[in-house]
Amino acid sequence: MTTHLFLPGIVLRPTRLMTPYQGYIDAWYRAIQRDAENQDIAASGCLQGAFIDLLLHGRLTFDWVGVAEAYLSGEDGVPLAYSSRYGERLYGFRNQAVQSTIHAIHTRWWLESVRDATTVDHEKYANLLIVRKLRDGLIYDHDVSETILRHRMKTEITASLAYAVEILLAGGRLTGDLRTEFVASLVDHRKCPPSGYVSTEYFRWRVLKMLDATQHFPAGIAEAIQACAVNLNVGYGDFSIADKKDAYMGTAKRVARDKPIHSPLTACHVAALLDAVVSAAEKAPIEQHLGTYRNHLRANPMDIPAFQMRDVPIPFGADKTPIEIICAAWLVGEGVGA
């Protein structure tokens, strides 16, 4: 049974997709194959390509590991986020594009595990991560991004630790002391305060679950989840538009025209966080809202929007991506309340 930490609850196995999802996935897959053969590839592309392989065929039909080994490897074979040619997609970014991120390391480890779990050198990957542990008791990409903890994106902090812990566990490198340090740091309000971001809290929950420490998960998650549905007719956004503030001015004045968007990926994260909601009374409306969203996606399968900048109707960032389609397909088929 193949799963991935990023896609909670989703088993990556041959799945019959709705026609619009199938069409989107087929077109995207053809494009990513071309890019990979052209050495113009990111680790995130390999990962999504592998997701699609598993979703369509139940196995890797394209040599994603080979692509990663050939084009996404630095000195001593260390996994890289971007191929040299992909780095040329941004002007003057070629040198910076050579970066070994936790995401890249985890992707390589996961791809190898999917190809043949018996041959993976877990310890090698665990060693790549253990050296990244910082004095603040967390593991994140400080050598790639030197940004101080306070200014880092909260999801990056919890997600990086989740990826690292998963590999450290597989590599048998997670000692009792390390576990204590991770738990203490992850629930320290000065380092990682309750965020109100669904993705941040989902990855925090996953870390604590892997460390058998969910009792330390911050209280109030149900309220935070419900806040992420404000101003949305259906679904959940990753953050609460009502709580959005200009970080410098401390006011909502500059964000009054911003609009939230719903996201299948976020809905999957919310579904996973249901385990953290203790009260049945708090759980029920969330399950109901997810059920409504599932019905909405059944009727409007491609209603997966992008943000827009205030009133300007131009997509700001991605709308549909393979990850969103996979999550939508899961919600429509087997999601919560199905």
Place this chain on the structure above:
Amino acid sequence: MNLGQLNIEAFLTRTRGEVTGRVITDAKDRVYQQTYTWVDAGEGFLNVRRADGAGDNVKVGRCVSIDEALIAFFGLYSGDGAKGSEIANAPGRIVPTISFSQREPNLVRFAVDQFRKLFSGDVRFVFSLGEDSAFFMAGEGAVWLDNYYRGEGFAGTPTPRPLTECRCELNNGDRGYLAETRQDVAGMNEEHLAFYYTHKGAMEAILKKVKEGDLARAGVVLRESDRVTASLRRPFKKGARQPGGSSRSDEIHVGGLNGFGEFFLKMLHEIEDSILRDVTRSASGLVEWIGIPSQIGKSLDLRDFFTTNAYGQIARRRPARLEDADAGHLIGQWPRSGETVLLKQLRVDPLWSYTSGLYLAEGTTEKAKLFRMFAESPGSLAIGFTSSEGASLELMLRTLHKLFPVSSCLEAWKVKVGSQYFPELVVTGLKNGVFMLRGGASGDGKLRTMEISLAIKDWALAVADDPLQHVSLLRQHYANNFSHVEPTGAGVARIDFWCSSSLCRWYFPLLMYTVFGDIIAEPCEGFYR
């Protein structure tokens, strides 16, 4: 040189006095509307007033001649001028007020002169200097405050009194302030508010004096009806990030034009739109050029300009080299600078004039350098331009294409995104399966997550194309020069491009000549002095 006219009377007659339009600024799409009546004021003037009788009687020409300086003024206003504020009970509709943000004293003087020229009646000005009171908590501001108190007979800046003493009755603004949180700021809101109310009078007096000094140095003669005021905000409220930090803003509020804001915006938009579409007559007929905009205006021989014109010099020196490159181009070089290829002829058309003003407002070059570069070395110069609007970007790039070969106009571009949109960037990354990694210690360097930058690039190119009937110059020539997304400060996402510094010494003299050439004969001797 006369390049066209504003057909005020003909426009009002044709529209039966109704002025309406759409304005998109800071990604906010809003409309304005106003109805006017008008009467003959004699000697070629009209008195125009809101049809409902509110507002001022505004005296304006029946038909106003448009020259380079007036076009540049509208370009300047497009960048620095107020577009209006939204009506509380009518979302999406604005009431424009005519006011103008500019600190550089020479530009203030230029704007004042153009306002007085355009509106012949009783136009009056309120010059306001706004500052975050945190400026006075440390550094230069604290020294000013200390000197002020010493001048008043104190031993120095007194310790702030407790809030309960210096502000017995809190108002809603105070209560709101006390409830706010600022992660990056040390100290308590109560202490900051006490500082504010203890020293408010002293801080305002200091700011007022600073502004009066600035205006005097630029030769702005205050009339009896003009005023200078200070606008002081509670600490860290306006934009200062730390004690001693500045968030200065200089505003010119134009009085005597109440109710005329809609008409003024209409003039601005019709000028910009007719230049963007390169048509002789604007959509409503309010603006009428003497020909197709790109084909009118005086033509400058650039070899002559840089060898003989008073504006064709930097630090009182001429280019070290200026010779033919081919039939249409020169190759030039300033002392201690690189070679640059430029066109031999430049037409100072409405586009060039408009963007000269626009660049003075929105360009990233330090304005003071542009005014002193004729007489003394300006040091390093740079061309950069930031906008969230496709029209402004297109006009600036078209302008640079008039002077330099396409391949050398733009070095690279990026998208700057304010902090309130960081969550959107994070979600964009998650949709692609990656986490957002920032650059630099404070996180305002190059975004390290390429997937996010590339997703936002698509947005930027679409913004550049949006107001046009064709593919934008940004997409056509410079799509591959996109460098990165930069999470920084506050504000909507905006596109920021920069050019090779070697272009500056050719572009800036011509820009300044366009705006001030008919006003200041000898720029080496100073501007309004």
